[in-house]
Amino acid sequence: MTIGHWIGGRTTGTDPERSGPVFDPATGAETTRVAFADQEVVDAAVAAASEAARTWRRTSLARRSAVLFAFRELLHRHADELARIITAEHGKVVADAAGEVQRGLENVEYACGIPALLQGGFSENASTAVDVHSVRQPLGVVGVISPFNFPAMVPLWFVPGAIACGNAVVLKPSEKDPSAAMFLARLWQEAGLPDGVLTVLHGDKVAVDGLLDHPGVKAISFVGSTPVARYVYERGTARGKRVQALGGAKNHMVVLPDADLDLAADAAVSAGFGSAGERCMAVSAVVAVDPVGDELVARIAERMAGLRVGDGRRGCDMGPLVTAAHRDRVASYVAAGQRAGADLVVDGRDVAADGADAGFWLGPTLFDHVTTDMSIYTDEIFGPVLSVLRVPGYDAALEVLDANPYGNGTAIFTASGGAARAFSEEVEVGMVGVNVPIPVPVAHQSFGGWKDSLFGDAHAYGPDGIRFFTRTKVVTTRWPDPSQGGVDLGFPRNG
Ligand code: NAD
Numbered sequence: 001m002t003i004g005h006w007i008g009g010r011t012t013g014t015d016p017e018r019s020g021p022v023f024d025p026a027t028g029a030e031t032t033r034v035a036f037a038d039q040e041v042v043d044a045a046v047a048a049a050s051e052a053a054r055t056w057r058r059t060s061l062a063r064r065s066a067v068l069f070a071f072r073e074l075l076h077r078h079a080d081e082l083a084r085i086i087t088a089e090h091g092k093v094v095a096d097a098a099g100e101v102q103r104g105l106e107n108v109e110y111a112c113g114i115p116a117l118l119q120g121g122f123s124e125n126a127s128t129a130v131d132v133h134s135v136r137q138p139l140g141v142v143g144v145i146s147p148f149n150f151p152a153m154v155p156l157w158f159v160p161g162a163i164a165c166g167n168a169v170v171l172k173p174s175e176k177d178p179s180a181a182m183f184l185a186r187l188w189q190e191a192g193l194p195d196g197v198l199t200v201l202h203g204d205k206v207a208v209d210g211l212l213d214h215p216g217v218k219a220i221s222f223v224g225s226t227p228v229a230r231y232v233y234e235r236g237t238a239r240g241k242r243v244q245a246l247g248g249a250k251n252h253m254v255v256l257p258d259a260d261l262d263l264a265a266d267a268a269v270s271a272g273f274g275s276a277g278e279r280c281m282a283v284s285a286v287v288a289v290d291p292v293g294d295e296l297v298a299r300i301a302e303r304m305a306g307l308r309v310g311d312g313r314r315g316c317d318m319g320p321l322v323t324a325a326h327r328d329r330v331a332s333y334v335a336a337g338q339r340a341g342a343d344l345v346v347d348g349r350d351v352a353a354d355g356a357d358a359g360f361w362l363g364p365t366l367f368d369h370v371t372t373d374m375s376i377y378t379d380e381i382f383g384p385v386l387s388v389l390r391v392p393g394y395d396a397a398l399e400v401l402d403a404n405p406y407g408n409g410t411a412i413f414t415a416s417g418g419a420a421r422a423f424s425e426e427v428e429v430g431m432v433g434v435n436v437p438i439p440v441p442v443a444h445q446s447f448g449g450w451k452d453s454l455f456g457d458a459h460a461y462g463p464d465g466i467r468f469f470t471r472t473k474v475v476t477t478r479w480p481d482p483s484q485g486g487v488d489l490g491f492p493r494n495g
Contacts, residue, residue: 001014001032001033002014002015002016002019002032002033002034002035003022003032003033003034003035003178003179003182003202004016004035004202005035005037005041005045005199005200005201005202006181006182006185006198006199006200007041007044007045007048007196007199007200007201008048008195008196008199009189009194009195009196010195011182013035013037013041014035016035016036016037017038018035018036018038018203018206019033019034019035019036020033020034020036020175020204021033022034022089022175022176022177022178022179023089023176023323023324023360024088024089024091025089025090025091025319025320025321025322025323025359025360026087026091026310026311026312026313026319026320026355026356026359026360027311027355027356027358027359028324028356028357028358028359028360029358031088031089032179034175034178034202035202035203036175036202036203036204036206036207037201037202037203037206037207037210038206039206039210041201041203041207042201042206042207042210042211042214043210043214045170045199045201046141046170046211046214046216046217047216048196048199049141049168049169049170049196049197049199049216050140050141050168050216051196052168052194052195052196052197053138053140053141053166053167053168053196053197055194056138056163056166056167056168056194056197057137057138057140057166057167059166059194061114061115061118062115064114064163064164064166065112065113065114065115065164066192067163067188067191067192067193068108068111068112068114068160068163068164068191069112070190070191070192071108071160071187071188071191071193072105072108072109072112073191074187074190074191075101075104075105075108075184075187076105078183078187079098079101079102079105080098081183082097082101082152082180082183082184083097083098083100083101084097084313085179085180085183086100086101086151086152086177086180087312087313087319088179089151089176089177089178089179089180090148090149090151090176090177090278090319090322091276091312091319091320091321091322091360092275092276092278092312092319093312093315093316093317093318093319094312094313096274096275096312096319097152097312100150100152100153101152101153103153103440104150104152104153104155104156104157105156106442106443107156107157107160107161107443107461108156108160109443110160110161110443110444110461110462111160111161111163111164112164114164114165117164117463117466118135118136118165118466118470120133120134120135120136121133121134122134126476126494127492127493127494127495128495129478129479129481129484130476130477130478131476131477131478132474132475132476132477133474133475133477134472134473134474134475135472135473135475136165136466136467136470136471136472136473137166137470137471137472137473138165138166138167138469138470139167139218139219139242139469139470139471140167140168140216140218141167141168141169141170141216141217141218142162142167142168142169142170142217142218142219142220142221142469143169143170143171143172143211143212143217143219143220143221144158144159144162144169144170144171144172144220144221144222145171145172145208145211145220145221145222145223145224145232146171146172146173146174146181146223146224147174147223147224147225147280148174148176148177148278148322149275149278149279149280149322149382150223150279151173151174151177151178151179151180151181152180152181152183152184154223155171155173155180155181155184156184157221157223157447157460157461157465158221158460158461158465159171159184159188159198161461161465161466161469162221162465162469163188163193163197163198165466165469165470166470167469168196168197168198168199169197169198169199170199170201170211170217171185171198171199171200171201172200172201172202172203172207172208172211173200173202175202175203175204176322176323177322178200178202181200182200185198185200208232209235212232212235212236212239212241213235213239215239217241218241218242219241219242219243219468219469220232220236220241220242220243220244220245221243221244221460221468222236222243222244222245222246223245223246223280223460224245224246224247224248225247225248225380226247226248226380226406226452226453228247229245229246229247229248229454229455230245230247230452230455232245232455233245233455233456234455242456242458242468243455243456244448244454244455244456244457244458244459244460244468245454245455245456246280246447246448246449246453246454246460247406247449247452247453247454247455248280248380248382248406248408248452248453249280249281249282249284249380249406249408249409249449249453250284250285250377250379250380250404250406250408251271251281251282251283251284251285251406251408251409251410251411252283252285252286252287252397252400252401252404252410252411253267253268253271253283253285253286253287253410253411253412253413253437254287254289254394254397254401254410254411254412254413254414254423255268255286255287255288255289255292255296255413255414256289256292256394256412256413256414256416256419257289257290257291257292258414258415258416258419259292259413259414259415259435260413260415261292261295261296261299262299263413263435264296264299264413265296265299265300265302265303266303267283267411267413267435267437268283268286268296268300268386268437269300269303269304269307269364270437270438271283271411271437271438272284272286272364272384272386273304273307273317273318273364273384273386274318274438275318275319276318276319276320276321276362276383276384277381277382277383277384277385277386278321278322278382278383279438280408280409280449280453281408281409281431281438281439281440282382282438283386283411283437283438284380284381284385284386284387285370285377285386285387285388285389286300286386286387286388286389287389287391287397287400287401288388288389288390288391289391289392289393289394289396289397290390290391290392290393293368293388293390296388297345297366297368297388300366300386300388301345301346301366304346304364304366305346307363307364308354309348309351309352309353309354309361309363309364310353310354310355311353311354311355311356311359314354314355316354316355318363318364318384320353320355320359320360320361320362321360321361321362321383321384322360323360324360326360326382326383327360327361327362327383329383330362330381330382330383330384330385331349331362333375333376333379333381333383333385334347334348334349334365334376334385336374336375336376337367337370337374337375337376337385337387340373340374340375340376341369341374342367342368342369342370342371342374342376342387343367343368343369344365344366344367345366345367345368346363346364346365346366347363347365348362348363348364348365348384348385349362349363349365350363351363351364362383362384363384364384364386365384365385365386366386366388367385367386367387367388368388368390369388369389369390370387370388370389371389372389372400372403374387377389380406394419394422394423398423398426398427401427401428401429402427402428404451405451405452406449406451406452406453407428407429407430407449407450407451407452407453408429408430408431408449408450408453408454409429409430409431409432409433409438409439409440409449410427410429410431410432410433411432411433411434411435411436411437411438411439412424412432412433412434412435413435414434414435420434420435428450428451429449429450429451430448430449430450430453430454430459431447431448431449441462443461443462444462444463445462445463446458446459446460446461446462446463446464446465447459447460447461447462448460448464
């Protein structure tokens with residue numbers, strides 16, 4: 001069976017010329033295939049979306065928010081089913097997948113308030129007998145291109161907001177775990193969303209390039225690795241589109257000497273190995289400020305010994321990696337770290353997993369005495385590999401973060417309000433946690449990194465999302481009064 005596209009409210013293209021494999025990472029089995037769109041399919045998808053956008057933008061705010069409320073109820077009701085779909089293709093444990101759905105739901109709830117979010121401004125008598133008002137209008141067709149690691153949450157970061165604003169969306173999910181997007185599309189239909197307002201287009205670079213180049217697509221929200229994010233930003237903006245492209249990360253957790261080391265160790269293990277480290281907000285570098293290093297590493301290693309790796313449907317703590325190729329790539333970093341002279345405290349390569357032998361397993365791995373020139377530090381590994389760096393003081397910790405090209409998330413663990421405040425103010429990172437290891441903002445704030453973790457000037461979801469998916473129009477009005485007639489070629493002045 002091949003997963004086809006969702007165009008005009010139905011599945012098409014289940015017998016494509018090109019397709020890709022979809023695996024169950026816990027068994028290693030190819031469970032299905034997914035269609036890869038060619039240009040013709042991209043054109044058909046955008047045409048269907050453009051047609052739907054014309055009517056949808058004129059649909060009242062009351063009706064749009066009614067669809068969002070209905071979708072919210074359906075998503076709530078089907079959350080467990082969706083979590084299991086995610087686990088079957090991504091590998092993350094079911095409880096973690098349920099958390100992903102929950103964080104996605106938040107964005108639906110935020111978008112339910114669209115009548116309030118789209119309120120414009122009105123200035124009465126801005127000039128004598130002249131009123132000025134501003135409105136936010138939809139862009140038309142917008143593209144959303146999402147990564148494998150949050151197959152439901154990342155689409156839910158963008159799709160509800162974009163739709164609520166009156167746009168039609170073409171979603172291009174990751175080809176590694178395409179089923180969650182299809183499940184969501186069916187729920188939207190059941191919620192009453194008119195056909196064509198949401199399209200799911202499957203594929204690889206051909207589909208992405210097709211959307212980037214298509215004149216009918218007005219904006220692109222992308223989430224993925226930094227090289228592709230940079231490319232999407234450059235190519236999309238060169239075609240005159242509005243683009244927000246969220247990229248990769250290397251998230252540091254700074255542990256000061258006054259921190260509660262048990263809490264810090266808990267946080268490092270949870271944030272380092274949750275979802276097998278395949279989170280853009282995962283902690284991958286712990287910066288231990290002297291003298292906490294030895295004690296912190298011991299407590300982290302102690303907790304790691306208690307983690308159960310295995311099939312995400314069996315109540316384990318950590319699942320497999322997404323593909324065999326990715327598992328091998330991450331394992332090659334472990335070898336590189338060893339060669340570079342880092343201290344391999346826990347080696348996950350020989351993990352005994354509670355799952356099929358052919359699953360894409362790699363256990364939690366811990367390096368100590370990592371330095372900033374090693375590839376395990378410089379590169380985003382995107383796996384269960386935690387590196388501990390040692391620094392002599394707070395200033396040295398900040399220097400490490402400042403020198404890193406990524407700026408997605410970071411956290412500081414300390415009992416000092418002053419240190420936490422200084423860190424929050426000074427650090428060149430978009431999302432900061434104070435004793436919170438994964439500071440993903442709530443839905444009514446916006447999500448976004450700095451430096452090479454985001455290209456463009458709009459963060460995702462929340463208020464920035466509403467701004468991104470709309471453009472402002474300002475209307476200046478005067479109702480004719482015969483006493484104010486007369487020709488005047490001068491530039492309009494206020495009076
Ligand atoms: P990826 O960059 O490989 O793929 C992302 C999307 O781009 C997919 O839909 C894919 O089909 C498409 N794509 C891949 N290569 C392409 C190319 N050469 N040209 C055009 N399109 C291409 O990312 P991934 O492996 O799916 O996801 C993991 C990455 O995403 C990590 O780097 C992670 O940090 C990042 N991420 C970032 C955030 C964030 O909010 N900043 C959130 C989640 C994931």
